[in-house]
Amino acid sequence: MNIEKAVIPVAGLGTRFLPATLSIPKVMIPVLDQPPLHYCVAEALNSGITKIIFVISENQRDIIENYFNHHDAVIDALKSKGDMELLNRVEEISHMVEMDFVIQEAPLGLGHAVLMAKNMVGENSFAVLLPDDLILGNNPTLKKLCAIHAEGNEVVLAIKKVAPESIPNLGIVSTNDQEGEIRDITGVVEKPSLPKAPSNLAIVGRYILPPEIFQALEHSNQGALGEIQLTDAIGELIPHVGCKGYLFKDKHFDVGIPIGLLKASIHQALKRDDTHDDLANWLSNLSSDKK
Ligand code: G1P
Numbered sequence: 001m002n003i004e005k006a007v008i009p010v011a012g013l014g015t016r017f018l019p020a021t022l023s024i025p026k027v028m029i030p031v032l033d034q035p036p037l038h039y040c041v042a043e044a045l046n047s048g049i050t051k052i053i054f055v056i057s058e059n060q061r062d063i064i065e066n067y068f069n070h071h072d073a074v075i076d077a078l079k080s081k082g083d084m085e086l087l088n089r090v091e092e093i094s095h096m097v098e099m100d101f102v103i104q105e106a107p108l109g110l111g112h113a114v115l116m117a118k119n120m121v122g123e124n125s126f127a128v129l130l131p132d133d134l135i136l137g138n139n140p141t142l143k144k145l146c147a148i149h150a151e152g153n154e155v156v157l158a159i160k161k162v163a164p165e166s167i168p169n170l171g172i173v174s175t176n177d178q179e180g181e182i183r184d185i186t187g188v189v190e191k192p193s194l195p196k197a198p199s200n201l202a203i204v205g206r207y208i209l210p211p212e213i214f215q216a217l218e219h220s221n222q223g224a225l226g227e228i229q230l231t232d233a234i235g236e237l238i239p240h241v242g243c244k245g246y247l248f249k250d251k252h253f254d255v256g257i258p259i260g261l262l263k264a265s266i267h268q269a270l271k272r273d274d275t276h277d278d279l280a281n282w283l284s285n286l287s288s289d290k291k
Contacts, residue, residue: 109227133205137250174198
């Protein structure tokens with residue numbers, strides 16, 4: 001069964017980006033010139049998703065809907081300028097995305113956000129993408145997850161080796177396999193202390209989940225940080241449906257924090273012809289600057 005729907009949670013106060021988030025949703029603060037949400041939607045569409053369910057805060061709908069609208073005046077201007085590259089980027093998402101919105105009234109956790117989408121998701125397996133996790137590669141990571149899911153209808157998670165200091169902030173998996181890009185996951189734990197972490201493999205913001213996740217979420221108690229955690233509900237499902245982890249190799253940035261967003265912007269600017277030389281030159285002179 002193809003994965004057709006994706007849930008993208010974007011509600012939340014964005015406290016790590018204050019004061020910018022007093023008026024701009026965190027997911028709209030650009031990586032160089034393109035918001036993380038655009039990257040996320042493009043990855044979903046390039047993975048075969050046809051409908052996106054945004055879980056938002058009350059005041060976010062207009063901003064997000066407007067971004068993904070068809071902007072005739074901008075498109076006409078780009079056509080007459082002959083800027084086809086930018087035109088393609090602007091048009092990339094406005095054509096294809098079918099959007100729905102559901103409001104998460106209170107920030108009760110990622111699991112709670114996903115549960116808000118229950119009625120819109122319906123009876124089939126679906127994807128979840130977290131826009132804080134920007135994954136840049138030639139082939140969308142989510143597409144690979146969809147292919148793995150098609151093999152056995154299991155839960156599928158993107159995973160990555162992380163440094164010890166990151167472990168207490170992330171979902172960590174246990175696995176019996178020592179190698180290979182696809183691992184059998186035997187358990188998951190959200191934000192463990194270092195001594196309790198079963199591995200150094202973390203869950204990274206891309207999931208394929210069966211609809212049974214909603215029952216598990218409905219019965220979930222508060223977990224790490226006093227929130228309803230998606231990881232805990234996944235842990236409930238693993239003995240029943242199984243779980244695979246895909247150890248992706250592409251570049252990953254945590255754009256949910258300012259330094260991660262800055263690194264992602266620099267990475268993108270160094271890849272682009274119009275910004276590479278200027279930035280590389282400026283960076284090479286930076287070491288002489290004092291704090
Ligand atoms: C969430 C998930 C966590 C995952 C992380 C990064 O945590 O709960 O399992 O490892 O995203 O994708 P959060 O960043 O919302 O605290």
